[in-house]
Amino acid sequence: SPTVSVPAKFAAGGVRVALVRQLSSGDYFEQWLAGAQAEAQALKITLEVSSGDGNNDKQALNLEQAVQQKADAIIVDHGFADTVQPAIKKAADAGVPLVAFDVDPGTPKAVALTQDDHKIAELALGALKADTGGTGDVLYVYVSGFAPLDRRNEVWTQFKKDNPGIKEVAQIGVVNNSTASAVADQAKAALQANPDVKAIFAPYDEFAKGAAIAVKELGLQDKIKIYGADISTADIGVITEPNSPWVATATTDPSNVGRIAVRAAALLVAGEQVDPELKIPPALVTQKQLRDGGIANIEQLTGAVPELTTPDVARVPWAAS
Ligand code: SR1
Known part of the structure; x- marks a missing residue:
C-alpha cells in the first residue's frame, strides 16, 4: 500500500509528460508504449506521445516542441545523439525533468x-556458442547509430576475438518501417552467397523475424539457428512454431520498461530521488523453455519468468503496488 500521499498536482490530474520517440512501429515499440500508457493512466498522468517515425530531424523538432509547450517532464525514447542532444540540453538547462531511454542524453x-x-x-x-561449439560461419544483423545495438555490437566484437573459430561471413541490417521484411530480403541474399552459415546473430526482434523468414523460405531450418533479442506474443509464436530456426532470445519485458520510464518521470516531477542510471536486466528465453512450458504469450512468460517484472525499479511511493 502507498507510503506517502499523492502529490496534489498528480491528484488533480494536472501532470503532462511528453514522450518523444524516434521509432514507433514494430512489436517492441508498440509493447513499450502500451506499458508507458498503462503506467501513465495509473498515475493520472497525461502522456503526450510523438514519433519521428525514423526521421531524426522530426524527432528533434518534436522535442523542441515539448520544451516550448512546457511539459512537466520529457521522456526521450531512442534517437541519435547528434540530433537530440541539443534539444535535451535546452530542456535540461530550463530545469525540465528528463528521462532518456536508449539514447545518450549527453x-x-x-x-x-x-x-x-x-x-x-x-x-x-x-546460447550460440553452446549450440555451435564456438565454431562456424555466422551471419550478423546490425545497424550502427542506435545506442542499444551499438552496445550489443561491442559484445559481438569481443566475442569474435575470444572465439576465433567463429567467422562473421557477412553483416546485413536495416531499420525502417518494415524492418523484418527488408532484413528477410538481405538475409536471403547473404545466405545464398554463404552456404556454410550455421548461425545468425540478430539482436533485435525485427531482425530475428526477418532472418527467420529468410531461413524458412530457403528451406534451411535444419542447418541454421537464430539467436535474437526482445520478445512479444507474436515473437513467441514465431519461436515456437514447428521447425522454427529462432531458438533463443535475450530480453526484458518491453512493456515493463515503458512503465519504468513513466515512473521515473513521475518521481522527477514530484522532486523525488531517482538513480541517475537505471539498467534493466534481461533474461534468456529459449525455444525449448517456451515449448516445454506451453508458453504462448507475454503474460504466461512473465508468470514463468518473474524477474522480467521489476516493480522496485523507480517505485512510486504514493502509488498502489
Ligand atoms: C533499433 S533499436 C531496437 C532495440 O531497441 C530496444 O532496445 C529493443 O531492445 C530493440 O532491440
Whole structure:
C-alpha cells in the first residue's frame, strides 16, 4: 500500500509528460508504449506521445516542441545523439525533468534508462556458442547509430576475438518501417552467397523475424539457428512454431520498461530521488523453455519468468503496488 500521499498536482490530474520517440512501429515499440500508457493512466498522468517515425530531424523538432509547450517532464525514447542532444540540453538547462531511454542524453541531468544491452548480447551469444561449439560461419544483423545495438555490437566484437573459430561471413541490417521484411530480403541474399552459415546473430526482434523468414523460405531450418533479442506474443509464436530456426532470445519485458520510464518521470516531477542510471536486466528465453512450458504469450512468460517484472525499479511511493 502507498507510503506517502499523492502529490496534489498528480491528484488533480494536472501532470503532462511528453514522450518523444524516434521509432514507433514494430512489436517492441508498440509493447513499450502500451506499458508507458498503462503506467501513465495509473498515475493520472497525461502522456503526450510523438514519433519521428525514423526521421531524426522530426524527432528533434518534436522535442523542441515539448520544451516550448512546457511539459512537466520529457521522456526521450531512442534517437541519435547528434540530433537530440541539443534539444535535451535546452530542456535540461530550463530545469525540465528528463528521462532518456536508449539514447545518450549527453548530460547527467537526465536519468539514463537502458536495458542491460551487454548482458542481452552475452546471453544470446552464450546460447550460440553452446549450440555451435564456438565454431562456424555466422551471419550478423546490425545497424550502427542506435545506442542499444551499438552496445550489443561491442559484445559481438569481443566475442569474435575470444572465439576465433567463429567467422562473421557477412553483416546485413536495416531499420525502417518494415524492418523484418527488408532484413528477410538481405538475409536471403547473404545466405545464398554463404552456404556454410550455421548461425545468425540478430539482436533485435525485427531482425530475428526477418532472418527467420529468410531461413524458412530457403528451406534451411535444419542447418541454421537464430539467436535474437526482445520478445512479444507474436515473437513467441514465431519461436515456437514447428521447425522454427529462432531458438533463443535475450530480453526484458518491453512493456515493463515503458512503465519504468513513466515512473521515473513521475518521481522527477514530484522532486523525488531517482538513480541517475537505471539498467534493466534481461533474461534468456529459449525455444525449448517456451515449448516445454506451453508458453504462448507475454503474460504466461512473465508468470514463468518473474524477474522480467521489476516493480522496485523507480517505485512510486504514493502509488498502489
Ligand atoms: C533499433 S533499436 C531496437 C532495440 O531497441 C530496444 O532496445 C529493443 O531492445 C530493440 O532491440
